[in-house]
Amino acid sequence: SQTIHQWPATLVQPVGSPLSLECTVEGTSNPNLYWYRQAAGRGLQLLFYSVGIGQISSEVPQNLSASRPQDRQFILSSKKLLLSDSGFYLCAWSARANGYTFGSGTRLTVV
């Protein structure tokens, strides 16, 4: 069966430090992968999506970047975190829009 792993679950980082959040999917090949940010009362904001290795589309210009070095690995990064980067980050995968399965999320607090 397909599973999605996201880590870490919580992270506290100082302003200006780098960031790397990792997401991996098991049990499927060539998934579509997504990074979302969830803010209270504002729903889910799509940050990046990828339909294949090395293919990244950005939905919102910001301080973050994403990479897909392997078929089932999706990484969210930042070179220098801002206070406004604090939030709850969710990774998700889908197979040709057939529903989206979400990871357990990472609570990032930038201090």
Added chain:
Amino acid sequence: AQSVSQHNHHVILSEAASLELGCNYSYGGTVNLFWYVQYPGQHLQLLLKYFSGDPLVKGIKGFEAEFIKSKFSFNLRKPSVQWSDTAEYFCAAASGGSYIPTFGRGTSLIVHP
């Protein structure tokens, strides 16, 4: 731009009350529609989805949703809510053939025992 609107941001009900959460989308063509639920401290889970066929979709835990094309709506319903239904509910839509879903802002449901 494509959008999904959830009209009720906060809903408070007593157990056994009926529930209807509104969802409207702005896509003009074929559309795939979803409802997700996030229980406190847990991650998002798919409640139900509509791709084609019968516009009345049955999901898990007694939830159902009706796709009304003329109204661009996909409202979520449950005839009798339970305390355990307390959660945040998200409606999402993706235009047919698109890989990118757009989510609504979410509705926070609190059910009092």
